[in-house]
Amino acid sequence: MRFSSGTSSDGVREQLFSLDEIPGVLWTPDGAAGPRPLIVMGHGGGQHKKAPGILARARRFVTECGFAVVAVDVPGHGDRPKDEEYDRIATENQARVQAGEELGPLIAGFQALVARRTVPEWRSVLDAVQELEQVGAGPVGYWGVSLGCGLGVPFVAAEPRVRAAVLGLGGALASAEDAARITVPVEFLVQWDDERVPRDQGLALFDALASAEKTLHANPGKHGEIPAFELDSTLRFFSRHLA
Amino acid sequence: MRFSSGTSSDGVREQLFSLDEIPGVLWTPDGAAGPRPLIVMGHGGGQHKKAPGILARARRFVTECGFAVVAVDVPGHGDRPKDEEYDRIATENQARVQAGEELGPLIAGFQALVARRTVPEWRSVLDAVQELEQVGAGPVGYWGVSLGCGLGVPFVAAEPRVRAAVLGLGGALASAEDAARITVPVEFLVQWDDERVPRDQGLALFDALASAEKTLHANPGKHGEIPAFELDSTLRFFSRHLA
Numbered sequence: 001m002r003f004s005s006g007t008s009s010d011g012v013r014e015q016l017f018s019l020d021e022i023p024g025v026l027w028t029p030d031g032a033a034g035p036r037p038l039i040v041m042g043h044g045g046g047q048h049k050k051a052p053g054i055l056a057r058a059r060r061f062v063t064e065c066g067f068a069v070v071a072v073d074v075p076g077h078g079d080r081p082k083d084e085e086y087d088r089i090a091t092e093n094q095a096r097v098q099a100g101e102e103l104g105p106l107i108a109g110f111q112a113l114v115a116r117r118t119v120p121e122w123r124s125v126l127d128a129v130q131e132l133e134q135v136g137a138g139p140v141g142y143w144g145v146s147l148g149c150g151l152g153v154p155f156v157a158a159e160p161r162v163r164a165a166v167l168g169l170g171g172a173l174a175s176a177e178d179a180a181r182i183t184v185p186v187e188f189l190v191q192w193d194d195e196r197v198p199r200d201q202g203l204a205l206f207d208a209l210a211s212a213e214k215t216l217h218a219n220p221g222k223h224g225e226i227p228a229f230e231l232d233s234t235l236r237f238f239s240r241h242l243a
Numbered sequence: 244m245r246f247s248s249g250t251s252s253d254g255v256r257e258q259l260f261s262l263d264e265i266p267g268v269l270w271t272p273d274g275a276a277g278p279r280p281l282i283v284m285g286h287g288g289g290q291h292k293k294a295p296g297i298l299a300r301a302r303r304f305v306t307e308c309g310f311a312v313v314a315v316d317v318p319g320h321g322d323r324p325k326d327e328e329y330d331r332i333a334t335e336n337q338a339r340v341q342a343g344e345e346l347g348p349l350i351a352g353f354q355a356l357v358a359r360r361t362v363p364e365w366r367s368v369l370d371a372v373q374e375l376e377q378v379g380a381g382p383v384g385y386w387g388v389s390l391g392c393g394l395g396v397p398f399v400a401a402e403p404r405v406r407a408a409v410l411g412l413g414g415a416l417a418s419a420e421d422a423a424r425i426t427v428p429v430e431f432l433v434q435w436d437d438e439r440v441p442r443d444q445g446l447a448l449f450d451a452l453a454s455a456e457k458t459l460h461a462n463p464g465k466h467g468e469i470p471a472f473e474l475d476s477t478l479r480f481f482s483r484h485l486a
Binding site: 190192206207212213214215216217218220227229232233236240 | 449
């Protein structure tokens, strides 16, 4: 794990790093010492580790909860090289949709393919970050919606260190089988008028989670329009289960 | 409006009253003076104005938010006389269910009948309570699930003083038309394994609400098993919209 730079602002220390070929960023409270809960964040499709939605949430997890937060670029995103196989599949899928195929199953197949790389990557990032003195082996939470849900469900299912997860904007096609292996508390976000994930698919993924404590929050609006008050709820959810 | 008795405990003043034939109870902060937000609460079927679920929530609205809270007995419930018409319908409905009819439409029809009495009753209670110096004409919220939702939806639709409502455990059969006239913010509770309200019916009632801000909270468990953390959310919801 190589740290390439670090900056601080408004009480948050931000450190870019790379682990093998994976570019990442770690946020911790300024002057943090000793173990603390850690949130792993998964970004959305076409986004990256420092996308505005990731950054805004990460800052609040750090400043209001004292947590550490880590996010890495998904293959083919952010500071990672273009991935020829993924690009080829994306191009093929576009053609198949234009030829009349349904988008949902194609996205699901693609996310399952990417998850086979990201699950081991994220687990090795977790190993490395928990070695740091200012993070340590505290409880771990996961936050990810959209692509971050499609990749997050298999990650949370595979990783026993994750004790609570906020997921959503994803459908059962992609990950119902993995969801059935998740038993930790989950807060699950559905956008009632989601133009990308059919409502039934989102509800079916929530239904598939094996967690005894799971709570569905559905709000009007399109895929990208999660209301601001849900972040307040996310903070309380993680505080309740990790702090 | 005649007040028959008053007691205080742990910072909450409780006053029983009757208005015409309606027995009710008002809770306010001890020593309250001047206007404040008021929550109208509707109890569940077979329950009454001081049922444990009403009482526990009312106390927290008073002590944590400084609100006033009012609840009255629904006709045929609590301190009200038996209602021969309702009893006859209930007996008939039991027979019809045993003869193979679906329960849902029968409950819906019954709740619509009761609502024709409770909506004007609750509005006159609101008039009277807002005349009191320690309540005044502040913003009004409504809380009611199950029967309290079936009766609450037409009440909230009819009463412009209500600015925010927590509803749930109710289905679209009973009140979708009234729901389509509700435009205030709503927090709507669904129990994912509700044995009395089919899941689709609950989701359809949420869907029918015309509110631009509405949020669905669904949790695993049966009709009576709303998790405790939802009350924390209810308090924040009312604080956000009424305080």
